[in-house]
Amino acid sequence: MDILYKIFIEPFVFMGEAPDLLIQTLWEGLVSGVLYALIALGFVLIFKASGVFNFAQGIMVVFAALTLVGLYEKGVPAFLALILAVLVMLVLAIVVERVVLRPLVNQPDIILFMATFGLTYFLIGFGELIFGGNPKEMITDALFLPQGTTELDMLGGMVRFQHLDIAAAIIASIMIGLLAVFFSKTRIGRALRAVADSHKAALSVGISLNQIWVIVWFAAGIVALVAGIMWGARSGVSFSLQIIALKALPVLILGGFTSIPGAIIGGLIIGVGEKIGEFYWGPLVGGGVETWLAYVIALLFLLYRPQGLFGEKIIERI
Amino acid sequence: MRAPDNPVLAKGDVLLAVDNVSLGFGGVKALTDVSFDIRKSEIRAIIGPNGAGKTSMLNCINGFYYPTEGRITFKGVKRPKMRPYEAARGGIARTFQNVALFKSMSTLDNIMAGRSIKMRSNFFWQLFRHGPAMKEEVAHRRFVEEIIDFLEIQHIRKTPVGRLPYGLQKRVELGRALAMEPELLLLDEPMAGMNLEEKEDMSRFILEVNQQYGTTIALIEHDMGVVMDLSDRVVVLEYGRKIADGTPQEVKGNQRVIDAYLGVAH
C-alpha cells in the first residue's frame, strides 16, 4: 500500500502543496518541448516532401551548431560564421540530394531510412575530424542571445525564468509559424505536398524532384541550425547532444510524421511529460528516468493509436 | 486433424453463405447488403465492373476485413470476428490481384511456405534439422513436388520468384494456395494480364483442381469468355450491390447486367 501511495497520491499532494515548483517544472518542460518540436519539425519537413524518415536530423542539429561554433573559434566573426553555417547547410543539402537521395529514388522507405543512419555516422566523424571532438560553448554573447534570469514571486514561492529559455521559446515559435505558412500558403509548399504523396505522380506533372529535395533539406538544415543554437546555448555543443536530438523521434510518433501541429503538440507532451515524470516520480526509482520516459510514453501511445495523434486511420489493402 | 464438430459436406451443400453483408470505411460504402452462397465443389464467379466491391467481398470472406453488417457462415458456423490467419487455418486460401509472392524466395520455398500451417515439428527439432523436422520437411517436399508437377513449373523450381515473368508468378501463387489444401480457394483475377495461351493453361489448372480434388473455388475475373466457360454459377456486383445471381446463361441474359457493363442512357 505504501508503494501505491507513493505512486498515486504523494506526487499530487506535493504538486498541490508547492504550486511554484509545479509551475517551474511545467515551464522547463514547455521550453524543452518547444525545442523538441523544432527538431521534430525538421523531420516532418523532410518526411513530407521526400517520404524519407531522416534519422540524421538530430545529427544535423549538432553538426550545424558545431560548424557555427567551430568557425567562430577559428577566428571568424560571429555573424559571418552564422552565414557560413547557413551556406554549409546548403552545401550539405545539395550533397545529400546528389549522393544519397538521387541514387535511391523509389527504393523502399526502410532503405532510405537506413541510408540516413549512414549519413548520421558520416556527419559525426566529419564534424569531429574538422572541429575536434571536445565539447564547446555556444557563442551566446556574440549572437546577442539574452542571458540572466527573471524571478517572479508567485504562488508562495519564486519561479525562475531563464531569459535564454524565453528567447528560445519565442524564436522556436516564430520558426514554427513561418514553416506552417510556408507549407500551406506558398506554391513551393504545395509542390512539396504533391511530392510527398507520390514521387512518380509529381514527376509526371513537371515538378522537379531534385530541386524540391534540395529546398527541403536546406530548410531542414536551417531549422537544425536554429535548434542547434538554442540547445547548444542550454547544454553545450558536442555530439552527446544527439541523445537529446533523438528525443524528436518519440515526438514524431506522438504527432504523426506529416503533421506540423502534431509535431508541436507531441513536442510539448513529451517535454512536459518527461520533466514532470522526472521531478515527481523519478526519485521513487532513483532518478534518471528522463533518458527513457519519452520513448516509453511514445511506445504506450503507439499501442493505443498506431497512426499518431493527428494521423488518419490506416486502412490496409491487398 | 479436423475438429470433430466440423461436418463433412457433400457436393452441393452450402459451404459458405454470405447474408446481407455490408462493409464501409468511414463514409465510403464498399458493399451494401450483399447475399449469396458458395456450394461445395462448385466454381463460383464474382464479376462486376471496376470498383464494384469484388475484392472487398473476398477480403471479407477470408477475414481480412470484418463486415460492418450482416454475417458470413462457413460450414454452417457463423464466423466470429477473426484474424485472417484463423480463416486460413479454417481452410480458406487465396491468390491476389497484384501478385503477393514472397519475392526473395524460390518457387519451391514459396510453395513450401504455403505448407507452414500443415507442418508441426517443434522448435527443438527445427534447431537440429533432424529427426521429425527433417522427416516432415521431406514429406512436405514430396507433396510440393506434386503441385510443381501439376502446374508444370519444374524448370523454375529453384528460381527466385522475383525474376519470373508475370504469368508464371501467378501460377506459383496458385501453387502456394494449393499447398494449403484449402476447402475454399479464392482467386482474385487469376488471369489478369495474361495472353491467350497462358489463360488457357490457367483455366485448365483451375478446372483440374476443381475436378480432381473437389476444391470449391470462388473467382473474380474480367474475361467474360473465361467466366462463362469455367463457372457453375455467377454473382454480379455493381457499386457494392448484388444485381444478379445465377448460372452463366441466366446472368448473360439479365438486362441489369448488360446495362451495368455497357452503360445505360439515363
Next chain:
Amino acid sequence: MLYREAGQFKTNYVADSAIFPLRQDRIGLGLIIIAAYALAFMGSDFLLQAVLIPFLVFSLAAIGLNILTGYTGLLSLGTGAFMGVGAYACYKLMTAFPGVNVIVWIFVSGFFSAAIGALFGLPSLRIKGFYLAVATLAAQFFLQWCLIRIPWLVNYNVSGALDAPLRTLFGTPIMGPNATPQTRYLVVLTIVILLTWLASNLVHGRIGRMWIAIRDMDLAAELMGIRPLQTKLLAFAVSSYYCGVAGALLVFLWYGGAEYDVFNINQSFFILFMVIIGGLGSLIGSFFGAALIFILPIVLGIVLPAILAPFGLSVGADVIEHLRFMIVGALIIFFLIVEPHGLARLWQIGKQKLLVWPFPY
C-alpha cells in the same frame, strides 16, 4: 576448374534440401573450421585477443540481429541493450551459482535476453518499420537505465562494473585474469560455430520460411495461416538469445570486465551496420559485416600512420576513430545504393561466376 556442380546428382529430397548442396562448399567449410581452430595455436596473442575474439563475438551478435532485421524484416535499434541483458544475467548466474560450469551459464543467460526481447517485441504486432525502430529505442534506453540503476545486478559492486571471475573448464582457466587468449578463443570459437549451425538450421527450415514470408509480404503471410505475432515474437526471442550470448562473451571472454556503457546505442548501431554491409538475410554476411566494421579501424590504425609517417604527420587515435565513423557511414550509403544485399550477395555472385567459369554461356 575445381569448383563444379557437374556430376553431383541428388537422388533424394534430403540431399537436395541440404544447406550446402555442393560438395566443394562442404569441403571448403570444413577447411575453414579446421583453419580457425589451427589459428588458436599459430596466431599471436594480439591476433587472438584484439582481432579474432571480438570478430567472433560481433559476428554472433550480427547473426542475432540479422535473424530479426534481415530475415524477419523488423528493424531493431536495441541490440546493445539485449546484449547487456545477456551479460548481466550471466554475471548474476555465475556468481550466484559458482558450482555450475560457466559454459552452462553463458548459454542460459541468453534465455533472459530472449524473454526481454520477446517482451519488447510485443508492439511489433501493431507497428512496423520506423515506428518499430523507435519502439526498440525505448528498449535500448530503458534497459540501459536499468543496468545502471539496479546495483543488485552487479552484486552491489561499488564501481558498478562487471568483472570476470576465474572460471575453469576441465581444470583449465577459461575466464578471468588467468585465462590465456588461446583458451578463451577456443571457447568463443566453439560456441559461435555451434550457434551458427543452429541458426542455419532454423533459417533453412519451416521457421525460416515463415520469417522470410513475414518480411517479404506480411499480409499475404497472414492470409496463408502464418500467425504474425507468434512468428515475430519468436524472431525477437531467438534474435535476442543470440545477442545475449554475444553480450556475455563480449564482457567475460573478451574484455574480461566492462561497464554498462559498452551496451550503449552506438553499439546497437554498429551491429546494425555489420548486418547491412554484410547482407540482410544472410548468415555468412554477418561474418563479413563484422569483419569489415570491426577490422577496419584496426587496419586504419596500422596503415594510416605508416602512410603519413614519411611526411612527418602523425595521426592520433581520435582521428582514426573519426575516420572510422566517416568511412562506416559512407560505406553504409555506398552499399545501400550499389548492393543492397551487401557483401553476401557479392560472395554469391562470385561463386556463381566461378561455377560456370570460364564459359559463362
